[in-house]
Amino acid sequence: MSNAIDRRDFLKLAGLGGVVFASGLPGFALAAGQDEFYFVQLSDCHWGFEGPPNPDAKGTLKKAITTVNALERQPDFIIFTGDLTHTTDDPAERRRRLSEFTQIASDLKVKTVRFMPGEHDSALDNSAAYREFFGATTYTFDHKGVHFIVVDNVSDAGASMGGEQLEWLAADLRQQKTDSPIVVFAHRPLFALYPQWDWATRDGARAIDLLLPYKNLTVFYGHIHQEHHHMTGHIAHHAAKSLIxxxxxxxxxxxxxPLAWDASEPYKGLGFRGVSVDTQSGQTALSEFTVVKKAQANATDKT
Structure with a gap:
């Protein structure tokens, strides 16, 4: 039985409230040749992290990439939403980890791969090392009629976007119609999820005020190492699981x-997601994937 969803089925599901959580569809993807597409979001790899709770810290990212490469239908593009590497005070070690991460990510079959920093990559040097490998920390791109915006709420150690970036965001949004389909990527949540744990953006409310006039806008982020869904007005915010x-x-x-490793259920709580987008309405359907299939997770070999 095919796991592809055609346009009619997609719109039927999306009509349930704008977002579909398709966790039970491991091969979820839209049917080829339609006006929809899908991308994959991976987050919080923390390459360079060692020790408890993940005994396979050097293998988990590679296993996730193998799983992405084995998807029945390859996504249009892939985006890593920050914390590519684990923080270090040593600038040389930071660059070594970024270099190793880049080499590992190059094994992805999909060649359109986009990146953004997390605070572990950037907060100690205002993204200087990150920019050497990946360029700008804020940028936009368009894909099949959908406008994508990548914002940076991590380079500032105080967890602010800053006035200059907010002006840039406002200027970009002014170029869009209020009913245009728009997707925003951030690392930290833009709303105040739990500031006590650094799960917030200090001036995120100002960013949300800029986003609210746009009717078909969705935000995807990472940072909190778990799946989470939240609404600010009509805007849905979706956090992705971690890969560490x-x-x-x-x-x-x-x-x-960090939650303890469960040897009976290895890689529990870790994973990535596929996001299917209707190009006409901007409606999104989410599919959550585990790092590896259960049979692989129980295998003793490490990559």
Whole structure:
């Protein structure tokens, strides 16, 4: 049985409220040749992290890439939404980790791969090393009639976007119609999810005010190492799982700390997502993927 969804089915599902959570469809993808497309979001790889709770810290990213490469239908593009590497005070080590990450990511079959920084990549040097490898930390692109905006709420160690970037965002948005389909990528949440754990953007409310006039706009982010969905007015915000370790639900424990590795369910809480986009309305359908299939997760060999 094919897992592809045709345009009529997609619109039927999207009509349920603008977003479809298709976790039960591991091969979820839109049918080829339609007015829809899909991309893959990976986040929080933390390349260079070692030790508990992930005993396969050097293999998890590679396994995820193998899983993406094995998708029945390859996405139009792939985006990594920050924390490509784990933080280090050593500038040379930071560049070594970025270089290794770049080499690993080059194994993706899809050649249109986009990147953005997380605070682990950028906060200690205002993205200087990141820019050497990947260029600008803010940019836009268009794909099949959908406008994509990448914002930077991590290069500033104080977790602010800053007035200059907000002006840039406002100027870009003015070029769009209020009913244009728009997708925004950030690393931290733009809304105040849980500031006590650094799960917020200090001037994120100003960014959201700029976004609210646009009727068909969705935000995807990372940083919190878990799937999470939130609405600010009509704007949906979706956090992606991590590829290194999961974190607890906001405020559920006194201190933010990685969740323990479960040897009976390896890679539990880790994964990536596919996002299918209707080019006419900007409606999105989400499909959550595990790092590896269960049989692979239980295998003893490490890559």
């Amino acid at each position: 370790f999961p974190l607890p639900v906001a405020g559920s424990v006194p201190k933010r700390a």
